[in-house]
Amino acid sequence: MIPYARQSISEADIQAVVDVLHSDWLTQGPAVPRFEEAVAERCNVSYAIAVCNATSALHLACAALGVAPGDWVWTSPNSFVASANCALYCGANVDFVDIDPFTFNMSVKALSEKLEDAKRLERLPKAVIPVHFAGQPCEMAAIHALSQEYGFRVIEDASHAIGAQYQGEPVGCGRYSDIAVFSFHPVKIITSGEGGMALTNDAQLAHTLRSLRSHGITRNPALFENPQQGAWDYQQLLLGYNLRMTDIQAALGYSQLQRLPEFLRRRRQLAKRYGELFANLPLQSQRQNDDSLSAWHLYPIRLAEGLDRKKAFDFMRKREIAVNVHYIPIHTQPYYRKLGFMPGSFPQAEKYYSSAISLPLYYELTDSQQDMVASCLSQALEQS
Numbered sequence: 001m002i003p004y005a006r007q008s009i010s011e012a013d014i015q016a017v018v019d020v021l022h023s024d025w026l027t028q029g030p031a032v033p034r035f036e037e038a039v040a041e042r043c044n045v046s047y048a049i050a051v052c053n054a055t056s057a058l059h060l061a062c063a064a065l066g067v068a069p070g071d072w073v074w075t076s077p078n079s080f081v082a083s084a085n086c087a088l089y090c091g092a093n094v095d096f097v098d099i100d101p102f103t104f105n106m107s108v109k110a111l112s113e114k115l116e117d118a119k120r121l122e123r124l125p126k127a128v129i130p131v132h133f134a135g136q137p138c139e140m141a142a143i144h145a146l147s148q149e150y151g152f153r154v155i156e157d158a159s160h161a162i163g164a165q166y167q168g169e170p171v172g173c174g175r176y177s178d179i180a181v182f183s184f185h186p187v188k189i190i191t192s193g194e195g196g197m198a199l200t201n202d203a204q205l206a207h208t209l210r211s212l213r214s215h216g217i218t219r220n221p222a223l224f225e226n227p228q229q230g231a232w233d234y235q236q237l238l239l240g241y242n243l244r245m246t247d248i249q250a251a252l253g254y255s256q257l258q259r260l261p262e263f264l265r266r267r268r269q270l271a272k273r274y275g276e277l278f279a280n281l282p283l284q285s286q287r288q289n290d291d292s293l294s295a296w297h298l299y300p301i302r303l304a305e306g307l308d309r310k311k312a313f314d315f316m317r318k319r320e321i322a323v324n325v326h327y328i329p330i331h332t333q334p335y336y337r338k339l340g341f342m343p344g345s346f347p348q349a350e351k352y353y354s355s356a357i358s359l360p361l362y363y364e365l366t367d368s369q370q371d372m373v374a375s376c377l378s379q380a381l382e383q384s
Ligand SMILES: *Cc1c(COP(=O)(O)O)cnc(C)c1O
Pocket: 053, 054, 055, 056, 079, 080, 082, 083, 131, 157, 159, 160, 182, 183, 184, 185, 195, 196
């Protein structure tokens, strides 16, 4: 079987984990800050806070920005449910901004129009969460300009996008956002088993994110609000959580980060090859913006109108090619329908979804496996 995504684990990755198991610290040791500093340095950002997964990083990002009951948070319907759930965890309301039919990312035009309406209704969002779908950066400069005009905060859901570049800078550098979030789930670009990270240039936000990650507790006497009772004292200043990453995970993540350039090179090569193999097929690949470089977490295609996606999908699955679909629009999920969302509200995301298939794309995919995928797809399209 050829999966749509999978991790690549080297002997060095294994050794890094084994070393932690032989060490004094399985969690709250030196591996976590080492991983954080390495990601921060690579992304050219001041602070990086590792947590147990990206879902938690998104939750903490909302909480640190003060998202609370009564607030609105907007994101893309073409994403994993976590991009929206994070706002609900904070008691806020969620709404969506439809996508661009060519990049499959949040449409800046739709965002701008929706903001104009929201201003009139006095229902402007507290935060907007653009999602760098498949690893391609959203139009962050334009989104940032709108955030200045309308006064909202920006969280980048960069779960797909470690290693991507936007206008010559690494995604995560925070030029156009308050916080950016990476995922290290095994299907993503690099993995720590489970894991996530929140990146920011704001010292206060970094402090709050760190504090919320670990119960809102501090052991730094300079920050105590009660008089210090003794050397054992710690004080809880906020209602935080336990969302820490272990040293076992961080060691794997750090080792994988060393391989990131190699991972990206191969993913970009495979993506280019798919483009060449599909030159004459009735399908549309994700349009790539000139000012960005995707990390190619996914290779999504959109079948030409009239073709039967389900048929093509089942045809490939039957031939042991485990294609996938990204994403079922979040607002059509049963839970979101109970919140009042209806199919038809975000037509571009729904139309894209109805014709979308994600093809296998991962570091260890070989050229000959890729050729098999392409020829199977070509047959699938003929029969659909
Ligand atoms: C994977 C993913 C998440 C959640 O990441 P976890 O690390 O699994 O919690 C959030 N948003 C998007 C867009 C994702 O693809």
